[in-house]
Amino acid sequence: MARLNRGGRLPASLLVGGGLFALLVAVVVAAPWVAPYPYDEMDIMAIKEAPSAAHWLGTDEFGRDVLSRLLIGGRTSLFLGAAATAVSLVIGIPLGLLAGYVRGFVDEAMMRIIDVLMSVPPILMGLLILSATRPSVWKTAIAVGIIYVPVMTRLVRSVALDLSREEFVLAAQGRGERLPWILLREILPNAWPSIIVEASLRMTFAVMLAAALSFLGLGVQPPSSDWGLMISEARPFIDSAPWIVLGPGLALCVTVVAINLMGDGLRDLLDPRMRGRA
Amino acid sequence: MGAYIAKRLAAILLVLLAVSALIFWITQVLPGNVAYSILGQFATPDQIAAVEAKLGLDRPIIVQYGDWIGGVLRGDFGRSMLMDRPVAPLVLNAMGNSIQLAVIAMALVTVIGIWSGVWSALRYGRLGDRVVSSLNFISLAIPEFFWAIVSLMIFAGLLRWLPATGYTSISEGVGPWASHLVLPVITLVAGLVPHVSRLTRSSMVETMRAQYVVAARAKGLTESRIVWHHALRNALLPTITILAIDVGVLMGGIVVVETVFSYPGLGRLLIFAVEQKDIPVIQAGVLVITAIYAFANLGADILYSLLNPRIRYHGAAE
Numbered sequence: 001m002a003r004l005n006r007g008g009r010l011p012a013s014l015l016v017g018g019g020l021f022a023l024l025v026a027v028v029v030a031a032p033w034v035a036p037y038p039y040d041e042m043d044i045m046a047i048k049e050a051p052s053a054a055h056w057l058g059t060d061e062f063g064r065d066v067l068s069r070l071l072i073g074g075r076t077s078l079f080l081g082a083a084a085t086a087v088s089l090v091i092g093i094p095l096g097l098l099a100g101y102v103r104g105f106v107d108e109a110m111m112r113i114i115d116v117l118m119s120v121p122p123i124l125m126g127l128l129i130l131s132a133t134r135p136s137v138w139k140t141a142i143a144v145g146i147i148y149v150p151v152m153t154r155l156v157r158s159v160a161l162d163l164s165r166e167e168f169v170l171a172a173q174g175r176g177e178r179l180p181w182i183l184l185r186e187i188l189p190n191a192w193p194s195i196i197v198e199a200s201l202r203m204t205f206a207v208m209l210a211a212a213l214s215f216l217g218l219g220v221q222p223p224s225s226d227w228g229l230m231i232s233e234a235r236p237f238i239d240s241a242p243w244i245v246l247g248p249g250l251a252l253c254v255t256v257v258a259i260n261l262m263g264d265g266l267r268d269l270l271d272p273r274m275r276g277r278a
Numbered sequence: 279m280g281a282y283i284a285k286r287l288a289a290i291l292l293v294l295l296a297v298s299a300l301i302f303w304i305t306q307v308l309p310g311n312v313a314y315s316i317l318g319q320f321a322t323p324d325q326i327a328a329v330e331a332k333l334g335l336d337r338p339i340i341v342q343y344g345d346w347i348g349g350v351l352r353g354d355f356g357r358s359m360l361m362d363r364p365v366a367p368l369v370l371n372a373m374g375n376s377i378q379l380a381v382i383a384m385a386l387v388t389v390i391g392i393w394s395g396v397w398s399a400l401r402y403g404r405l406g407d408r409v410v411s412s413l414n415f416i417s418l419a420i421p422e423f424f425w426a427i428v429s430l431m432i433f434a435g436l437l438r439w440l441p442a443t444g445y446t447s448i449s450e451g452v453g454p455w456a457s458h459l460v461l462p463v464i465t466l467v468a469g470l471v472p473h474v475s476r477l478t479r480s481s482m483v484e485t486m487r488a489q490y491v492v493a494a495r496a497k498g499l500t501e502s503r504i505v506w507h508h509a510l511r512n513a514l515l516p517t518i519t520i521l522a523i524d525v526g527v528l529m530g531g532i533v534v535v536e537t538v539f540s541y542p543g544l545g546r547l548l549i550f551a552v553e554q555k556d557i558p559v560i561q562a563g564v565l566v567i568t569a570i571y572a573f574a575n576l577g578a579d580i581l582y583s584l585l586n587p588r589i590r591y592h593g594a595a596e
Contacts, residue, residue, distance in 0.1 A: 115293060116293050116296040116297055116300065117300075119293050119294075119297055119568055119571065119572055120297060120300075120564065120568050120571075121526040121527070121529045121530045121567065121568070121571060122530055123529075123530030123531075123533050123534070124529065124530065124533070124548075124564050124567055124568070127533070127548065127549075127552055127560075127564070128301060128304050128305070128560070128564055129304060130552075131305070131552040131555070131560060132304050132305060208421045211421060211423075212421060212422070212423055212530075212534055215423045215534070216533070216534065216537060216549055217549075217553065218552065228423070231423065231424060231427065232423075235427065235538075238427060238430060238431045238435060239431070239435040242431055245427055245431075249421075249424040249427065249428070252421055252424060253416075253419045253420050253421075253424070256418075256419040256420075256421075257415075257416075257419045260415070260418065260419060
């Protein structure tokens with residue numbers, strides 16, 4: 001861990017991206033208290049109003065405040081990204097550690113299964129899983145998480161494979177430590193830097209994929225809402241009231257920029273070998 | 279080389295067989311099954327049993343799968359439940375439309391991605407490089423469906439330059455045909471160019487520092503010959519890999535873009551089938567798209583080995 005704090009300076013991209021992301025999270029978590037209006041309050045006297053002092057981002061086709069809906073929708077979108085990433089980590093880390101350390105038949109079998117799963121493009125996999133069940137927020141989160149399990153497993157496996165030849169692992173083997181101990185106490189702690197970098201990258205993909213699935217009508221269902229669904233619902237009004245669609249769209253872009261910057265910064269900080277790679 | 283291709287082809291067919299089993303299992307076994315979705319939520323158990331018997335759904339899953347995959351291998355994907363027509367021509371027709379989109383988009387992604395990557399690598403660290411890098415960074419952060427809607431807003435709504443949605447066949451004139459393709463293609467290209475551009479740039483920057491580039495300069499070759507003939511040939515290797523991956527991303531993008539622009543391709547057919555729970559169409563659509571992706575990967579691998587003389591696959595050094 002010594003090389004982490006060399007000079008004690010954090011990359012600028014980590015500070016900017018991390019700061020922006022923390023701000024976004026804080027705002028959407030506090031949404032019920034900071035939102036100027038209740039997110040489902042309709043005002044038939046203020047339908048499709050352009051942004052004004054009363055409604056900073058305007059109102060939608062039911063006279064609901066776009067900013068307030070944006071904040072509540074952001075809760076769902078960010079939750080989906082974080083929950084899906086968590087799902088892929090929880091399943092992918094143990095599988096990857098096992099495959100990379102044990103190798104042999106277990107590894108071979110798992111990698112072949114992963115080849116199969118990764119040969120279906122993510123949106124189609126989501127479509128397949130979600131078409132088979134009645135969609136909901138948590139099912140969307142799990143589906144997106146499962147879609148990214150193979151990538152996560154592969155990454156953890158390759159790190160574990162490298163680490164399993166290190167001397168401290170050989171020493172643990174020599175001491176007669178058991179398998180779970182070696183995986184969790186020797187390999188995992190040293191694999192974290194790579195896992196964290198990958199997780200931040202995964203989170204941008206997860207936020208975008210979940211929003212795309214909701215946009216296609218496969219993810220979050222009304223009356224719940226996320227940014228993807230908001231954009232989909234605002235489509236009929238893109239000419240008469242463009243602000244309804246621009247709000248959630250730009251919010252999504254800002255979120256992705258924030259997480260991407262944070263990821264770049266984390267990579268520079270934690271994984272110097274990867275620096276400068278695209 | 280021939281042996282390598284045959285081996286890869288066999289592997290692809292195995293993977294596709296496994297994918298077909300996965301698709302079949304997910305669509306047939308998970309809750310919300312076929313009979314239920316045909317009859318709706320008020321169906322009685324008797325009605326469900328009757329429909330299942332009629333469709334052969336009461337047989338063991340393995341028998342049903344054998345039936346289905348046997349048909350698929352003979353080019354018979356079953357009948358669409360909703361439209362009561364064979365699935366194969368339906369999918370084939372939609373695929374034709376999607377392939378027009380995909381091929382044009384992929385060609386543009388390749389050309390623009392490689393060209394902008396090389397261009398900014400040659401200006402490494404200077405203004406032009408930074409502009410390209412920033413543009414890439416921004417367009418990476420814009421989801422495809424939002425790109426689609428913003429381009430609709432600007433070019434179809436505000437400027438009224440292009441039709442918003444739909445498709446006309448090229449036999450009705452090149453102009454109308456092309457005008458319907460512009461916005462979907464722009465949307466797809468905008469999302470993919472950054473991948474190619476960024477990777478080409480970083481590998482080109484590395485390559486231009488290599489010994490043989492220095493040697494070529496010492497030989498007095500012109501800079502453009504060094505860049506386009508010597509350096510690019512090697513710098514392109516990682517680019518080919520990302521292009522193959524991007525075919526998969528493109529297939530996902532097509533689903534989104536066709537939905538927004540009401541373009542009658544495979545993606546829109548799939549979304550329609552999912553909404554209507556038309557399971558034979560879902561199965562065929564996902565399988566066909568996965569197959570296209572798999573063969574694109576094979577193509578990329580072959581191209582890779584042709585461009586890279588250092589890699590000789592399994593006794594193919596003749």
